[in-house]
Each structure stands twice: as structure tokens, then as C-alpha cells.
Amino acid sequence: MEIFGTWVAAFLTLGIISFLYRDNPWYKVCESIFVGISAGYWFVTLFFDNILGLFWAGITREDPNYMLLVGAVLGVMMLLRLVPSIGWISRWPLSFVVGATAGFYLINYFSSNVMLQVSSTLLPLLSPGFGQPLFSSSLYDVVGNIIVAAGTFTGLVYFFFSKEHKGAFGHAAKIGIWTIMITFGASFGYTVMSRMSLLIGRMEFIFGNWLGMIR
Amino acid sequence: MMMRKDFLVYLAVLVVFLLLYFVIPKPVVFSTAVSSIIIGLIVLSLIFILIRTIRGKLVGRRTVFLFVGIAVVLPFFMTISQPIVLSPEVKLVYDSVSELKSGSRVLVSFDYDPASAPELQPMAESFFRLCLERDLKIIIMGLWPQGPQQAELALQIALQDPDVVKKNLQRGVDYVNLGFQTGNEFVIQRMGTSFKSMFPRDTRGVLYDSIPLLKDVSNFSNIDYSFNLSAGYPGTVEWVQVAVDRYGLKLGTGNTGVQATGMYPYLRAGQLKGLLGGLSGAAEFEKATNKIGQATFYMLPQSFSHIIVIIFIIIGNAAYFLGEKKKKKEQ
Amino acid sequence: MTVTRKSKPFLTPIILVLVFLVFLSASLFAQETASGISVAPPANVVASDFNYDRGEQAEVRWKLSSDDNGSAGVIGYEIFRAGVGSEDFVSVGLALPGESYFLDKDVQKGVGYVYKVAALYSGGQSFSDVSNAVIPELEMINWNLLNLFIIGLLIAASVIYFISHAKKGRKLFIRKIAGLEAIDEAIGRATEMGRPILFIPGINDMDDVQTIAGITILGRVARMVADYDIKINMPVSRSIVMTTARETIKEAYAGAGRPDAYNDDMVRYVTDEQFGYVAAVDGIMVREKPATCFYLGAFFAESLILAETGNSIGAIQIAGTAQPAQLPFFVAACDYTLIGEELFAASAYLSNEPKQLGSLKGQDIGKSLAMIIIIIGVISATISRAWGGSFFIWLSEFVNKISTIQN
Numbered sequence: 001m002e003i004f005g006t007w008v009a010a011f012l013t014l015g016i017i018s019f020l021y022r023d024n025p026w027y028k029v030c031e032s033i034f035v036g037i038s039a040g041y042w043f044v045t046l047f048f049d050n051i052l053g054l055f056w057a058g059i060t061r062e063d064p065n066y067m068l069l070v071g072a073v074l075g076v077m078m079l080l081r082l083v084p085s086i087g088w089i090s091r092w093p094l095s096f097v098v099g100a101t102a103g104f105y106l107i108n109y110f111s112s113n114v115m116l117q118v119s120s121t122l123l124p125l126l127s128p129g130f131g132q133p134l135f136s137s138s139l140y141d142v143v144g145n146i147i148v149a150a151g152t153f154t155g156l157v158y159f160f161f162s163k164e165h166k167g168a169f170g171h172a173a174k175i176g177i178w179t180i181m182i183t184f185g186a187s188f189g190y191t192v193m194s195r196m197s198l199l200i201g202r203m204e205f206i207f208g209n210w211l212g213m214i215r
Numbered sequence: 216m217m218m219r220k221d222f223l224v225y226l227a228v229l230v231v232f233l234l235l236y237f238v239i240p241k242p243v244v245f246s247t248a249v250s251s252i253i254i255g256l257i258v259l260s261l262i263f264i265l266i267r268t269i270r271g272k273l274v275g276r277r278t279v280f281l282f283v284g285i286a287v288v289l290p291f292f293m294t295i296s297q298p299i300v301l302s303p304e305v306k307l308v309y310d311s312v313s314e315l316k317s318g319s320r321v322l323v324s325f326d327y328d329p330a331s332a333p334e335l336q337p338m339a340e341s342f343f344r345l346c347l348e349r350d351l352k353i354i355i356m357g358l359w360p361q362g363p364q365q366a367e368l369a370l371q372i373a374l375q376d377p378d379v380v381k382k383n384l385q386r387g388v389d390y391v392n393l394g395f396q397t398g399n400e401f402v403i404q405r406m407g408t409s410f411k412s413m414f415p416r417d418t419r420g421v422l423y424d425s426i427p428l429l430k431d432v433s434n435f436s437n438i439d440y441s442f443n444l445s446a447g448y449p450g451t452v453e454w455v456q457v458a459v460d461r462y463g464l465k466l467g468t469g470n471t472g473v474q475a476t477g478m479y480p481y482l483r484a485g486q487l488k489g490l491l492g493g494l495s496g497a498a499e500f501e502k503a504t505n506k507i508g509q510a511t512f513y514m515l516p517q518s519f520s521h522i523i524v525i526i527f528i529i530i531g532n533a534a535y536f537l538g539e540k541k542k543k544k545e546q
Numbered sequence: 547m548t549v550t551r552k553s554k555p556f557l558t559p560i561i562l563v564l565v566f567l568v569f570l571s572a573s574l575f576a577q578e579t580a581s582g583i584s585v586a587p588p589a590n591v592v593a594s595d596f597n598y599d600r601g602e603q604a605e606v607r608w609k610l611s612s613d614d615n616g617s618a619g620v621i622g623y624e625i626f627r628a629g630v631g632s633e634d635f636v637s638v639g640l641a642l643p644g645e646s647y648f649l650d651k652d653v654q655k656g657v658g659y660v661y662k663v664a665a666l667y668s669g670g671q672s673f674s675d676v677s678n679a680v681i682p683e684l685e686m687i688n689w690n691l692l693n694l695f696i697i698g699l700l701i702a703a704s705v706i707y708f709i710s711h712a713k714k715g716r717k718l719f720i721r722k723i724a725g726l727e728a729i730d731e732a733i734g735r736a737t738e739m740g741r742p743i744l745f746i747p748g749i750n751d752m753d754d755v756q757t758i759a760g761i762t763i764l765g766r767v768a769r770m771v772a773d774y775d776i777k778i779n780m781p782v783s784r785s786i787v788m789t790t791a792r793e794t795i796k797e798a799y800a801g802a803g804r805p806d807a808y809n810d811d812m813v814r815y816v817t818d819e820q821f822g823y824v825a826a827v828d829g830i831m832v833r834e835k836p837a838t839c840f841y842l843g844a845f846f847a848e849s850l851i852l853a854e855t856g857n858s859i860g861a862i863q864i865a866g867t868a869q870p871a872q873l874p875f876f877v878a879a880c881d882y883t884l885i886g887e888e889l890f891a892a893s894a895y896l897s898n899e900p901k902q903l904g905s906l907k908g909q910d911i912g913k914s915l916a917m918i919i920i921i922i923g924v925i926s927a928t929i930s931r932a933w934g935g936s937f938f939i940w941l942s943e944f945v946n947k948i949s950t951i952q953n
Contacts, residue, residue, distance in 0.1 A: 014232070016825070020280045023832045024221060031825045038819030045360050050397050061415070081789050094752065094786070101753050104400065108456035111694055111951050112486065116460070118916050119949040120484035122923030122942075124931040148483075149924045156917050159887050161720050162910045180885065184874035187476040190493060191871065194334060194472030195850075196287065196520045197494040200513050201333025203287050211235050214291045215242040276858075330821065330847075408600070436602065436651045447846055448750075460951065473847060473871045 010210040013202055121152045151179040243292045250293040257285065261526050268534045271541075279527055286523040290515040297514050299495075299502045304482055308467040308489030309345075309503040311440055317350040319439035320432060322464075324454065325355065325362030327446035331471050335444045336369060337497040337510035338469035342442055343373035345504050347382065352428050353390040354438070356414060358402060358449045363394045363418060376506070387417075387426050394418040400453035407462045408434055435462040440488075444469045451478055455486050469496065585613035585620050587672040588646075588663045593680035598688035601655025604680050606648045611665040611672065614643050622666045625650070630658035630679045653682050693948045697915065705908025712900035718907050725864060725882040726892050729763070732838040732862045732881075733770045741837035742777035743767070746827065746852065747791065748843020748867065749820060751784045756868050759893035760843035761787070761794055763866075766896045767840065768798030772807065780813040781830060783823040788815045824848035828855045841865040841880070842889065845872045853879035866892065919949055 015030030058068045074093035081090035123145040157169065158176030165173040208214035245253065261282070264274050315321070323342065327335050346353050355370070357363040370390065373379060384390065393414035396402045405413050410432060411423045423429055431437060441464050445451040451468045458464040465488050470478055472493030481487045491500050494517055497510035588608040596603035606625055613619035625648045626635035641648050653659060658679045664671035712718055736743050745767060747760040764780075771778045778795065782788045791813045799808040816826045828851065831839070839856040841849070841863065849865075849872040856863045857879050865876035866884030876883045884892050887909075894902035923945040930938035 014228070018225070018228075019828070021224065021277060022221060023829070024225070026225065028829065031829050035817050035819075035822045035826050038822030039817040042818045049360050049395060054397060058415075078786070081786070087789075090789075097753050104404070107694075107698075108400070108453075108460070110698055111691075112456040112460045112481075114912075114916065115694060115697070115949055115951050116484045116486060117480055118919055119946060119951075120480075121920055122927055122946055122949065124927040125924060126928060126932060149920065153917060153920050156913050156920075160910055160913055161887075161891050161906055164721050181877070183476070184877055187871055188874035188878065190472040190476050191850075191874065192472075192524055193493050193495065193517065193521065196283075196517055196524075197334045197472065197513065198330070199283075199520075200287055200494075200516045203284075203516075204291065204333075204513070207235075207288060207291055211232070211239075212241045213235065213239065213243045215244055431652070477870050 006210050010206060013206060117152075121149055123149055125149060147179075150175070151183075155179055244294065245289075245292045247294060250295055253289060253293075257282070261523075261530075265526075265530050265533065268530050269537060271537070273534055274530070282523050282527070283520055286519040287516045290519050293515065295515060297518055299498050299511065299514065301499050301503055302496075304490040304492070305496055305499040305503060306489075308442070308469075308491060308500065311465065311467055311488045312342075312345055312349065312351070315349065315351055315439055318352060320352045320354060320428075320437060321346050322354045322356070322435075322438045322441040323366070324441070324443045324445075325357040325366045326359050326450045327365065327444055327471075328359055328361040329365065331446035332365060333513070334471050334494050334497065335446060335469055336365065337494075337508050337513075338491050338500060339365065339369035339444055340372045341497065341500050341504050341506065341508060341510075342469070343369055344376050344379065344506055347373055347376075347379045347384060347389070350382070350389075354393065354410075354428065354432065355391065356393040357395045358399060358453075359446075360395050362444075363392055366392055367418075386419075387421065388428055391426055391428050392418045399449040400457055403449075403453055403457040404461075406434060407458065410434060435464045438464060441466045442469065443467075445474060446471050447474070450474065451481075451487075455481050459486050467491075469500075583619075583667075584669065585665050585667045585672050586611045588623065588665055588674040591661055591663050591674045591677040593659065593661045593677040595680055595682050596649065598685045598690060599682075601682040601684040602651065602653060604650045604653045604659060604682050606650060606661045606663065606677065608646050608663045608674060610644070610646050613667075614665065616643075619667055620665050621668065623648075624664045624666055624671065626662045626664065627653075627659050628662075630660055635662055655682055655684055657681065691951065694951060697948075700915065701908060701912040704911035705905050707904075708907035709901055709904030711907075712903045718903045720891060720895050720903070720906065723884065723888050723892055723895065725866065725884045725888065726895060728862075728864055728882040729767065729840075730770070732840075732864055733767065733774065733776070735862055736837035737774045737776050739837045740776075742779050742834060743771060744827075744831065744834075744836040744839045744856075744861070745778060745780045746839070746841045746843070747780070747782060747787055748841075748845055749783045749823060749848065750844035752786045752790055754844050756844040756889065757784075757787060759889050760866070761790055762893040762897050762899075762902070763840075763842050764791060765794050765798055768795040769802060771795075772799045772802035772804050775804075775807070778812050779830065779834060779836065781816045781823070781827050782813060783816055783818055783820075785815055788813050820846060820848055824851050827852060831855050831859055831861070835859050836861055839863045841867070841876065842884070843867065845869055845876075850875035850879065856880075919945055923949070 012030045012033065015026045016034070018024055019027045055068050055072060058065045074096060078090050078093045081087045125145050126142055154172045154176035156176070157172040158165075158180065160173075163169055204214065264278070268274065312321070323339075325339070343353065355363060355366045357366065370392075374384065382389075386392075393410075394417065396413050398405075398413075402413050410429070415423055417423070417426060435441075435458060441454075441458065443451050443454045443466060445454075445468060451466075451470055451474065454464075454466055454468070459466050466486075467489035468478060468487055469491040470493070475490065475492030475496070478487060478490050478492070482490050491497060494510055494513055497508075498514045501508045501511050588611050590609040592607050594605050594607070595601075596605050608623075611620050611623075620643050622643055623641040623645065624637055625639045625641065627638045627650060628635040638650050638652060639648055648663075650659075650661075658681045660679050661677040663674045665674075708718065733743065745764060747764065748754070748757050750757050752758065752761075768778065780791055780795075782791060792810060795812055796805070796808050799805055816823050827848075831852075832855065836859075839852075839861045841852060842865070845852075845867050846869065849867070849869075853863060853865065853875055863880040864882045864884075865880040866889035867873060867876065868886045868889055870886070873883065873885055877885070890902070891906055894906045923942065926938045926942040926945060929935065930942045
């Protein structure tokens with residue numbers, strides 16, 4: 001059975017990779033299988049892990065958690081969207097989800113992604129950290145501190161929408177977008193590594209698990 | 216005609232794979248000499264492509280795919296090894312775990328699915344191995360449905376390590392898998408007050424209160440270190456925003472390469488105590504723990520593919536700038 | 547007459563044995579004393595409630611033993627706890643020599659406790675006096691976060707102010723965003739070529755603000771599609787997004803005076819699974835060859851796959867997302883990219899909705915505040931390190947204090 005599974009996996013892997021050459025019936029078959037199975041898999045996972053595993057188990061255990069029924073009712077209300085005449089009911093649970101998420105994120109994002117990042121940008125430009133002697137840091141640290149402080153500031157200038165990017169403000173915005181683009185380049189490089197890792201994993205499966213060629 | 220050509224291409228590919236399966240003796244190992252010859256041939260062909268590009272004959276995307284495929288596959292059979300240098304953020308994870316006393320509790324959150332396993336699974340295996348060797352108690356949970364399943368796979372590998380086998384570790388006493396819980400960042404929020412409310416049972420169905428390891432564990436304040444393996448949402452960002460910034464949890468993270476760049480601001484601000492970024496982070500961590508694993512094995516194909524990409528970026532830019540120059544001349 | 551002393555042959559050995567015994571007992575006695583030397587106990591043990599928690603933690607501080615001076619005397623401290631009025635002390639933790647603080651995380655809210663700290667030495671323990679009683683309490687307000695509250699309030703107030711400003715019909719200036727003009731151009735291209743438009747609103751659900759921004763821009767795109775009578779194709783990966791998008795496009799067609807031209811099949815649900823969805827969208831792109839592709843919303847790993855496939859079919863591509871990890875791919879592979887907040891600005895600009903416009907302006911106030919803090923903080927930190935100056939030191943510390951979150 002395992003050998004059969006390996007062969008099927010190899011067939012599907014090569015079918016998807018064949019898209020690199022050209023769209024073809026082999027790719028179309030694999031794509032349809034993948035789309036269908038993933039839709040079915042998610043349905044089954046959500047049903048057995050969430051509805052049965054968490055909701056049903058939660059309300060039928062020895063010390064039932066009846067708060068889960070509130071969530072279930074909101075979920076059913078969400079599904080009423082499919083009935084055109086009473087579809088408006090679904091706006092209530094949607095509002096609840098959007099509102100709760102917004103309130104939750106408001107403080108989290110503000111403290112973690114704004115305040116703490118601003119405070120970590122308040123660097124003395126010529127020393128490794130506050131409290132350290134002047135010029136005691138390496139050139140790497142000095143340049144690093146300047147780039148972090150200037151890059152953060154000019155990046156904020158670029159995303160300031162209330163003023164046209166003209167004059168000194170425009171030049172600062174230009175430095176900001178250059179900094180952002182360089183960051184994108186670094187991110188791109190990291191992501192190329194990530195994608196290659198996935199390809200390596202698949203190739204190891206093909207040449208190792210399936211063909212048995214790798215030691 | 217096109218269909219016939221395509222059919223022949225697919226048939227050729229099928230024949231090649233069938234030959235590889237049935238005919239080629241296995242395993243295939245290239246000696247250093249053969250590896251050097253292959254590398255030399257690849258370099259020559261790339262120089263050839265560069266010259267053609269300069270002369271105006273551009274190479275197609277399928278050629279690029281072919282070279283990337285060769286760069287990924289051939290190193291599997293080579294015996295060349297690659298030096299791996301430990302970066303400070305990886306060392307920070309290792310040091311944070313090494314500083315923990317025997318019996319300390321480590322919470323490991325598995326927030327990824329099999330699609331990200333090539334990068335994150337080696338990290339999980341190495342991390343478990345390190346914790347079990349140091350007699351740390353492991354509590355596993357996941358915010359992605361397949362996360363705890365990936366944890367079990369990594370755990371089985373770690374438990375087979377010779378240094379770990381002799382400890383005769385027991386589930387429920389030395390490690391426990393609490394499973395998956397839906398709710399994303401709200402789960403983390405609730406765990407701040409009570410683990411039991413989110414995970415009333417472990418994956419075997421044993422009640423929380425009946426698990427010896429969890430006897431004195433009620434929330435994050437009873438956890439000595441936490442490690443999050445993340446491939447997207449929910450993941451490290453949510454753990455930092457809720458568990459670290461609100462509850463003061465000490466957190467290290469292992470991320471896919473895609474996410475890793477976004478984590479450096481958190482590392483810089485001290486919100487993260489260590490970061491393993493992508494496959495290179497996993498390989499560095501294997502080096503730190505002195506146990507060579509899959510990540511180290513994958514690094515050679517990784518490096519080769521990166522070099523190929525860099526060379527094609529140079530070739531592509533050469534083609535672009537020469538094309539611009541030609542356009543200006545014509546104008 | 548000569549008197550001869552009688553010899554005493556056993557005396558010397560006896561004396562030697564006695565001396566040996568004296569030395570032996572002295573050394574034994576000395577050993578016993580060394581292991582039995584007690585150390586001074588810790589003093590001034592003070593127990594207090596840990597601030598700003600749920601009443602589950604208590605702090606214990608003490609003055610170090612006078613014998614804790616780096617010699618082998620004190621080898622550590624052990625902290626003991628008992629209920630108020632009880633003599634039943636239990637060990638709750640250890641501290642290293644030189645440490646004078648312990649956080650007890652195992653207490654209950656509202657219950658009184660007392661503590662004793664013992665200095666540990668090789669022969670035993672030297673106990674301090676019992677501390678004051680402490681009752682851990684829950685604090686409703688964490689005053690350490692006052693700076694977060696004030697700054698948050700300032701930004702919220704400015705958002706509310708600008709929203710009300712916009713509602714009164716006053717114009718709020720937003721600078722030109724390059725990608726927006728490209729939208730009209732792209733739709734015009736699709737009209738000329740007679741090929742459809744592909745619109746991808748990301749793979750997150752309607753609770754993600756990026757998806758909401760994408761759907762807002764869809765309203766504008768759908769209106770132009772209805773006016774120019776071109777086909778729009780919108781595969782989605784979330785059912786709620788599907789229903790919202792259908793309503794948006796239906797309204798657009800009704801607004802254009804062509805409600806009959808609308809068809810539910812314009813928006814189709816594919817699958818929730820990320821790569822299943824992108825495989826299907828790739829197939830649609832290659833088969834239907836849209837002239838224009840819009841990627842506006844939250845994307846993850848599928849972003850480059852979509853952009854590359856769109857590139858390969860020669861479509862004009864306009865992307866916008868706030869996912870930092872995906873922006874590099876869109877910037878590299880697409881014709882125009884709305885970077886991060888530009889997506890929300892575009893959504894506000896196109897919809898002209900007071901709430902969106904006011905929010906954008908309010909956020910600009912927040913950004914101004916951040917820029918001011920950075921400038922003042924960096925300059926004062928640099929100057930105070932370089933030349934000192936009590937004013938710059940104070941300013942630097944003040945700015946650090948207002949921007950740092952303390953738990």
C-alpha cells in the first residue's frame with residue numbers, strides 16, 4: 001500500500017511540475033484532484049476537529065461548556081446568508097467577528113508593532129547602546145544604527161498621505177522607498193531560499209523515496 | 216504537430232524516470248572527481264548562455280527551470296560538504312535552551328502544515344532532541360490542525376536518538392501533546408490565564424488534571440521557555456503580540472524563510488529570544504546541537520540553487536541593459 | 547654517695563601517643579567546627595504584592611546574609627511560605643548567592659501569606675525572621691501602560707475628529723497614488739482587447755482589513771466593468787467573501803443601469819486550501835487569458851505563483867497587499883503595486899467614504915507623532931552620549947519612557 005501511495009504521490013508531483021513546460025492534460029488532472037481533495041479535506045478536518053472534536057465534545061462531556069452554544073448559534077446565523085430572504089441576519093455574527101478582532105488587534109498591534117518598534121529605534125547613533133561610551137562601538141554598529149533610525153524615519157515619511165512628496169519631504173520619501181525596496185530585496189532572497197527548500201523537499205521525495213537513488 | 220511534440224516530450228520524461236527506477240543501480244553517489252566535472256560543465260554552459268545573451272539570443276524560461284532543477288537534484292548525489300556558520304540569532308535559541316535547568320518546562324507550538332515541513336520539520340526534530348537530552352519537560356500544542364501531527368512525527372524521530380532512548384521517557388511525564396485548538400490568537404489569550412480551558416484533554420483523551428507533567432502548569436507563568444514553529448497565520452506574530460508582550464513569556468521561534476525577515480524587528484526589540492530562519496537556520500541549529508540531520512543534508516542543493524539564481528539574475532540584467540542600449544541606438 | 551635515677555622506658559612513647567591523640571582530636575574537633583559553622587541569616591525579609599497582575603504572584607525581598615561575600619559560606623537561599631497564622635512552612639523556591647529577590651508564582655488571590663528565607667550552608671540552613679503578611683490582589687488597571695493609553699487616545703481622537711470633518715463634507719487631502727491611475731488604464735486595455743478581467747481579493751476572510759480594502763476597490767472596478775460591458779472573473783477562497791463580492795458586483799451593475807447583465811457565476815468559490823486555490827486560479831489564467839489581473843488583498847505563499855503566471859500570459863497586473871513578505875514578489879512581477887498602506891489609501895480615495903478618509907488622516911497624525919518621537923529621541927540620545935548635558939539626558943530618558951511598554 002505504501003508503494004502504491006508513493007507512486008501516486010510521484011505521479012501527482014510530476015504532473016504539477018509538468019506545468020513548467022506547458023499547460024497539459026496531465027497537469028489539469030492533477031490540479032483537479034488537488035482542488036477536489038483539498039476542499040474535501042478541509043471540510044472533513046473542520047467537521048471532525050472543530051464541530052465534532054471541540055464543539056460536540058465540549059457540550060457533551062462531564063462538565064459541559066455551554067458557552068460553545070453561543071458560538072454555534074452565531075455560526076448558524078452566518079450560514080443564513082445563503083437564504084436570500086433572511087440573509088441580513090448574517091450581518092450580526094460578521095459584525096461580532098470584525099468588531100472583536102478589531103478590538104483585540106487594536107492594543108496588540110499598537111503596542112507590539114508600533115510602540116515597541118519606535119522605542120527600539122531610539123538609538124544613540126554613535127555608540128552601541130544607551131549608557132555605552134562614545135565611539136566604543138564598531139563601524140558596523142554605527143552604520144547599522146544610522147540605517148535603522150534613518151530608514152525607519154524616511155519609511156514613515158513615504159507612507160504619509162497628507163502631504164505631496166515635494167521638496168525636502170519628497171527627497172526623504174525617496175530615501176524611504178529606496179530603504180523599503182532594499183528590504184524587499186532581502187525579503188525576496190529569503191523567500192527564494194524558502195521556495196527552493198520546498199522544491200528540494202519534493203525532489204528528495206522523487207529521487208529518494210520514489211526512485212531510491214539517494215544514499 | 217504541437218500536440219505530437221508535447222506527447223513525445225512527456226513520453227521521453229516518462230521513459231527517463233522508468234529507466235531511473237528500474238535500470239540505474241542505487242544508491243547513486245558521485246565521487247569528488249565526477250562532482251567537479253559536473254560543476255565544471257554547468258559553469259561552462261552558464262558562460263555559454265551569458266555569451267549568447269550578450270549577442271542578443273535570449274534564453275527561455277524553461278532553460279532556467281532546467282538549470283534550477285539540475286542545481287537542486289545533482290547535489291543529492293555529491294559527496295561535497297558545506298561549512299555552516301552559526302549566526303547570533305540561532306545561537307540565542309540554543310543558549311536559551313541550554314541555560315534551562317533540568318526539569319524546566321518548555322512549551323512548543325506547532326503552527327504549520329506538511330507544506331512547510333521541509334523547512335520546519337528539521338528544526339522541530341533538533342529542538343526536541345536537545346530538550347529531551349537535557350531532561351526538559353515538553354508541552355506540545357498547535358494552532359494549525361496538522362501541527363500536532365507534525366509534532367508527533369518529529370517526536371518519534373527525536374525519541375529514537377541513542378542519547379534519548381536510554382532515558383526511557385514516558386508520555387504524560389516527560390512530554391505531552393495537547394493537540395490542536397481552533398481560535399487563533401484568542402487561544403493564546405486564553406492560555407495566558409488557563410491552559411486547561413483551551414486543552415481539557417491531550418491527544419490520547421487523557422484529562423488535563425490526570426497528566427503528571429501538567430500538575431503545576433496552569434498558564435504561561437509556569438512555562439520556562441517557549442518555542443514556536445510557524446509558517447503563517449496564526450503564528451509567531453500572534454505569539455509575540457499576546458504571549459510575549461502581555462504575559463512576559465520567553466519565546467524563541469523557527470520560521471519559514473518567507474516569514475523570517477518580518478521577525479527581525481521583533482528580535483531587535485528583544486521580544487524574541489532567538490530566531491531560526493528557514494532551512495539555513497535549521498542547519499545552523501543542527502550544527503549548534505552537534506547532530507547532523509536533514510537540514511544540513513539539504514544545504515548543498517540550497518547553495519547550488521542560490522548560485523544558479525544569482526547567475527541568472529546577472530544574465531537577466533545583462534539582457535535587460537543591453538536591450539535598453541539597443542533600443543536607444545535604434546531611436 | 548651517688549644517687550642513680552631509675553630509667554622510665556615507657557614514658558616517651560606514652561607522651562608521644564598522648565601528643566598524637568591531642569593533635570588527632572584537635573583536627574577532628576576542627577573539622578566538626580568547620581562543617582558546623584553556621585552563617586548569618588538573611589535579614590529584613592519583606593513580602594509584597596506583585597503589581598498589575600491577577601493576584602497570582604507575590605514578591606519576596608531580603609537583605610543578603612553578611613556571610614554572603616563570595617566565600618564558600620553561603621551556597622544559596624531557600625524561600626519558605628506559610629499561610630498567615632500557620633507554622634507549616636513549605637519550600638517554594640531557591641535563589642543563588644547574591645540574589646535578594648524571589649517571585650512566587652504559585653499564590654492565590656485574596657489569601658494571606660508569610661515568608662521566611664533561609665541562607666543555605668554546607669551544614670544546614672540559617673533562617674530569617676518571618677516576613678510581614680502579604681495578600682496578593684488583582685489590580686484592575688495597569689498604570690505601567692498609561693503612556694500606551696494616552697498615545698492611543700490621541701490617535702483615536704484624531705481619527706474621530708477627521709471622520710466627523712469628512713462627514714460634514716469638507717475635503718480631506720490625500721496625495722496622488724500611482725497605482726490608482728493604472729486601474730483605469732488596465733480596464734481600458736481589457737476593453738480594447740475584448741478579454742476578461744481577473745480579480746483576486748486575497749485568500750483571507752472578510753474579517754481581514756486587506757480583504758475589505760480589496761472588495762472596496764472591486765466596487766469601483768465592477769462599475770467600470772459594467773459600464774464598458776467586459777467580463778469579470780473572480781475566483782475566491784472564502785465563502786463569505788464570495789457572497790460579499792457578489793453583492794458588490796450586483797450593486798455595481800445595478801448602478802450602471804444593467805442589472806440583467808449580472809451573473810452569479812462571475813464570483814465562484816474554489817477551495818479554502820491555499821495551494822489548491824492557486825492551482826485553480828493558474829488554470830483559469832492560462833485557459834481564459836485575462837487581459838488584466840488584479841491582486842488586491844491578503845496573500846501568502848501563492849503571490850509569486852499568481853504573479854508569474856499572469857506575467858507568462860502577458861496580462862497587465864496590478865497588485866496591492868499589506869503583507870510585507872509578499873510585497874517583493876508583486877513589486878518584481880507586477881506592473882503596479884500598492885505597497886502596504888497605499889492599498890487602504892486607495893480604498894479610501896476611490897470610495898470617498900468619510901470613515902475611511904478620516905481613519906487615514908487620523909493614522910497620519912499617529913505617524914507624525916512617531917516621527918517626532920524618533921527625531922527627538924535619536925538626537926537627544928546621540929547628543930547626551932557625545933556631550934552629556936542634563937537636559938538632553940533628561941529628554942532622552944523621557945522620550946524612552948513614553949515609548950516603552952513595561953509589563
